[in-house]
Amino acid sequence: MAECTRSMLEAWQDDADAAADHAKEVEVAREFQELTANVISHTAFGSSYSEGKEVFVAQKELQILVIESFLNVNIPGFRYVPTRRNLRIWNLERRIRNKFMGIIRDRLGRNDDDDHLGCGNDLLGLMLEAATRKQDEQKMCMDEIIDECKTFFIAGHETTSHLLIWAMFLLSTNLQWQEKLREEVLRECGMEIPNADTLANLKLVTMVLLEALRIYSPVALLRRKAAKDVTLGNINIKKNTLLMMPIAVTHRNKEVWGDDANEFNPLRFENGILKAAAHPSAFLSFSIGPRACIGQNFAMLEAKTVIAMILQRFSFSLSHKYKHAPIDSATMLQPQFGVPIVLRPIHL
Numbered sequence: 001m002a003e004c005t006r007s008m009l010e011a012w013q014d015d016a017d018a019a020a021d022h023a024k025e026v027e028v029a030r031e032f033q034e035l036t037a038n039v040i041s042h043t044a045f046g047s048s049y050s051e052g053k054e055v056f057v058a059q060k061e062l063q064i065l066v067i068e069s070f071l072n073v074n075i076p077g078f079r080y081v082p083t084r085r086n087l088r089i090w091n092l093e094r095r096i097r098n099k100f101m102g103i104i105r106d107r108l109g110r111n112d113d114d115d116h117l118g119c120g121n122d123l124l125g126l127m128l129e130a131a132t133r134k135q136d137e138q139k140m141c142m143d144e145i146i147d148e149c150k151t152f153f154i155a156g157h158e159t160t161s162h163l164l165i166w167a168m169f170l171l172s173t174n175l176q177w178q179e180k181l182r183e184e185v186l187r188e189c190g191m192e193i194p195n196a197d198t199l200a201n202l203k204l205v206t207m208v209l210l211e212a213l214r215i216y217s218p219v220a221l222l223r224r225k226a227a228k229d230v231t232l233g234n235i236n237i238k239k240n241t242l243l244m245m246p247i248a249v250t251h252r253n254k255e256v257w258g259d260d261a262n263e264f265n266p267l268r269f270e271n272g273i274l275k276a277a278a279h280p281s282a283f284l285s286f287s288i289g290p291r292a293c294i295g296q297n298f299a300m301l302e303a304k305t306v307i308a309m310i311l312q313r314f315s316f317s318l319s320h321k322y323k324h325a326p327i328d329s330a331t332m333l334q335p336q337f338g339v340p341i342v343l344r345p346i347h348l
Contacts, residue, residue: 001302002193004038005309013313016345025319029165029338032306036161039302044123044152055099056157059150062092100146104128123152152295159218160299162334164306166216167209169339170264171307172318177266181205182311194308202304207266209303210273213285214257215264216326220248220333222287247284248333256282314343 008031016024037056065085079086107128127145171178181204185194188201222245230237237243254261256277257268274280286293293299310316319340327336 001039001043001305002309004035004042005306006193008035009309009313012343013345016314016343022345024343025321026341026343027338028168028341029161029335032161032164032168033157035306036157036164036302039160040152040157042122043298044149055096055103055149058092058096058099062089062096065089065092096150097146100149101142104142104145124149159293160302162216162218163209163213163299163303165335165339166218167212167303167307168310168316168341169318169335170212170215171208172316172341174264175317177204177208177264178311178315181208181307182315185308185311189308189312191312194305199301199304199308202308204266205304205307206300207269209300209307210269210276210283211264211266214251214283216333217247217251217285218333219285221246222284224291245284250282250284253282313346315346316341316343318342 012024012026016022041056065088103124107125124145127148131141131145171181184202184204188194189198192198194202224243224245226237226239226241226243228239251257252261256279258277260268268276273283276283281288286296286299319342321340323337325336326333
């Protein structure tokens with residue numbers, strides 16, 4: 001995680017040092033998508049990183065094509081017609097599956113050659129260990145492992161990149177908060193790479209990230225199906241009813257979040273998430289309950305690491321080229337025209 005971030009920041013530093021005004025304009029939306037893809041690829045596949053990255057690139061294209069198909073009029077059976085789009089979807093699905101199976105066969109082969117090595121300590125290795133335990137009655141099959149890897153990529157890559165994008169936007173337009181966070185980072189971490197202990201002490205950084213998630217929640221809409229008949233207030237909800245919860249609306253509800261619900265105010269999280277609003281369950285960016293995001297701690301850890309390392313090395317402001325046009329792309333709330341940020345190295 002830190003190594004991927006340091007590599008990105010060193011490239012920024014070199015470009016800024018080479019510029020006449022020692023400033024570098026960066027389109028952070030594109031940069032953070034690349035960064036989080038690198039981090040999640042290393043986490044999921046470890047030594048098989050390059051092969052995993054290739055799978056994730058194909059998965060991203062497949063995701064876009066599937067979303068586009070959802071927006072079309074649903075004609076029964078049309079997804080089986082060999083149109084250009086459907087042929088591309090089928091080809092990508094085969095490619096992804098074959099690549100995954102190749103990585104899995106390689107891992108299992110290494111495990112057979114040397115039992116002491118195991119299947120690896122990355123996500124894929126841990127799942128393969130669980131799948132090959134002879135005493136385990138609830139083993140994961142290969143299809144389940146492949147599906148879990150796909151889910152891990154989509155959830156861990158896109159949500160974190162969008163959190164970082166909007167956090168940088170808010171810090172570039174609220175320079176006093178940017179300076180407060182930099183002071184905290186330098187006090188707790190100095191110029192060292194943040195570790196688990198120092199990250200735990202970055203209270204202001206955490207508050208700003210939570211506020212970024214509240215104002216620009218990466219997932220704008222939650223979908224759930226009622227498991228049983230239930231009554232909410234005076235509303236009777238039947239079993240199997242599809243429920244949609246608009247997070248973007250809920251997070252800006254003044255009755256819940258106060259009169260400043262539309263304003264950037266990280267201090268609302270000073271006493272934690274449960275006391276930030278009128279209701280303890282008002283914060284929904286990671287969902288709540290048994291279906292809450294399993295990777296929320298990983299996402300926050302990654303976001304805090306990246307933001308802290310940027311603040312150690314750069315001051316930044318919003319480019320005059322920026323156009324504020326957030327758009328819900330059916331899966332994520334993202335900036336339609338990107339977020340260009342002007343970076344200036346800090347020489348301490």
